Amino acid sequence: MKKTPKPKAKYDVCVVGGAGHVGAPLSIVLASKGCRTLIHDISRPALAALSAGRLPFLEDGGEPMLREVLAAGTLGFSPSPADIAGIPHIILTVGTPVDEFHNPVVRALTDCIDALLPYLSDDQTLILRSTVFPGVTDFLDGYLKARGKRPLIAFCPERVVQGKAIKEIQSLVQMVSGTTPAAEEAAAKLFGKIAKKIVRMKPMEAEFAKLFCNAYRYVQFAVANQFFMLADSAGLDYARIRAGLMEDYPRMRDLPGAGFAAGPCLFKDTLQLVAFSENKFNLAVSAVQVNEGMTAYIVARLREKYPLRKTTVGLLGMAFKAESDDARSSLSYKLSKQLALHAKAVLCTDPFVTGDRTLLSAAEVVRRSDVLVLCTPHAAYATLNLKGKPVLDIWNFLKK
Numbered sequence: 001m002k003k004t005p006k007p008k009a010k011y012d013v014c015v016v017g018g019a020g021h022v023g024a025p026l027s028i029v030l031a032s033k034g035c036r037t038l039i040h041d042i043s044r045p046a047l048a049a050l051s052a053g054r055l056p057f058l059e060d061g062g063e064p065m066l067r068e069v070l071a072a073g074t075l076g077f078s079p080s081p082a083d084i085a086g087i088p089h090i091i092l093t094v095g096t097p098v099d100e101f102h103n104p105v106v107r108a109l110t111d112c113i114d115a116l117l118p119y120l121s122d123d124q125t126l127i128l129r130s131t132v133f134p135g136v137t138d139f140l141d142g143y144l145k146a147r148g149k150r151p152l153i154a155f156c157p158e159r160v161v162q163g164k165a166i167k168e169i170q171s172l173v174q175m176v177s178g179t180t181p182a183a184e185e186a187a188a189k190l191f192g193k194i195a196k197k198i199v200r201m202k203p204m205e206a207e208f209a210k211l212f213c214n215a216y217r218y219v220q221f222a223v224a225n226q227f228f229m230l231a232d233s234a235g236l237d238y239a240r241i242r243a244g245l246m247e248d249y250p251r252m253r254d255l256p257g258a259g260f261a262a263g264p265c266l267f268k269d270t271l272q273l274v275a276f277s278e279n280k281f282n283l284a285v286s287a288v289q290v291n292e293g294m295t296a297y298i299v300a301r302l303r304e305k306y307p308l309r310k311t312t313v314g315l316l317g318m319a320f321k322a323e324s325d326d327a328r329s330s331l332s333y334k335l336s337k338q339l340a341l342h343a344k345a346v347l348c349t350d351p352f353v354t355g356d357r358t359l360l361s362a363a364e365v366v367r368r369s370d371v372l373v374l375c376t377p378h379a380a381y382a383t384l385n386l387k388g389k390p391v392l393d394i395w396n397f398l399k400k
């Protein structure tokens with residue numbers, strides 16, 4: 001008897017966790033290239049915002065492109081795992097945190113896979129895009145096989161800078177790997193539609209490569225922050241020393257300025273490598289001590305200089321980096337908690353962060369504070385009237 005052909009899926013690709021910081025820009029770019037894309041996410045408010053043409057967070061060029069793909073009808077939304085059934089490519093972009101003891105939480109992925117399991121079939125390609133602990137792609141392959149499922153499995157990590165994803169997804173080289181040549185090929189074909197260039201690796205190489213990128217940046221920031229603390233404790237200005245040593249000296253062009261190195265990726269991805277090394281990646285452990293120690297250093301300097309019990313301290317910027325609304329793992333909050341033990345009051349402001357009812361306007365924080373700390377160098381602070389109040393500016397932003 002002749003086999004009835006399978007009906008063609010309504011979508012070419014489904015992005016699971018597609019309403020998040022990594023998933024949403026990827027979905028929008030895929031849809032803009034004509035790939036019929038379904039966003040599946042458990043956050044109904046984020047799905048509602050996206051389907052109304054609004055991004056739940058700041059992303060350069062994201063909203064105009066979102067509205068274009070909505071008008072073109074190439075982007076759809078679903079809160080239901082059942083809707084992944086029959087879609088040829090499933091891309092996972094859910095969060096992959098470390099727990100309170102700094103161990104990678106692989107359950108974040110297996111819980112997600114468990115929900116998708118009844119609707120997964122062997123003719124689909126499952127592409128892992130979340131940043132994972134080395135070996136997790138092969139682990140997931142085994143996890144699915146043990147449950148009777150044999151989709152193709154690929155790992156294609158995201159390396160964009162948050163906030164510039166729309167541009168960088170299309171301009172950066174995409175690392176592609178698969179547990180089989182067929183999986184690698186299927187993923188390369190899909191990412192070939194959006195990325196400038198593809199580089200092929202084995203899954204564990206690509207997993208290490210992504211973690212190396214983040215850990216390297218994190219260690220670089222730690223070097224700069226350590227230099228800052230050394231110079232500052234000697235009564236010297238690190239920014240001046242840095243400017244001098246970089247002048248027409250190409251070998252030092254990568255030396256960062258001082259600042260808070262935080263956010264949802266660099267810290268936890270460095271810790272994933274520490275966990276993999278059985279805690280022997282001492283350079284990374286030292287980097288964590290330095291970068292996370294910046295807040296304690298600031299508290300100590302403020303305590304030396306001001307009678308903190310009688311001093312109101314204002315924190316300018318609560319997002320983890322400039323021009324972002326993302327306060328996840330922001331050191332501004334760590335500083336605020338540490339200062340609360342010593343200062344008369346701690347007042348916080350940020351032009352972009354939403355959902356924190358304790359935040360005040362910048363003008364009110366400046367007016368009510370005795371001393372200010374520039375935590376996040378948002379451009380708006382360059383022209384803020386600081387009313388002559390003293391500012392601790394580790395970024396050297398206001399002088400610039």
Ligand SMILES: NC(=O)c1ccc[n+]([C@@H]2O[C@H](COP(=O)([O-])OP(=O)(O)OC[C@H]3O[C@@H](n4cnc5c(N)ncnc54)[C@H](O)[C@@H]3O)[C@@H](O)[C@H]2O)c1
Binds near residue numbers: 129
């Ligand atoms: N943020 C970045 O700039 C960045 C860059 C590169 C890589 N990464 C990696 O990408 C991954 C995601 O990070 P993010 O910042 O986009 O996180 P996020 O929290 O912004 O997004 C995750 C999304 O997944 C959804 N979700 C969670 N569980 C789900 C489930 N079971 N089914 C469907 N949806 C689910 C959430 O509602 C959320 O919208 C992490 O592994 C991270 O390390 C992030």
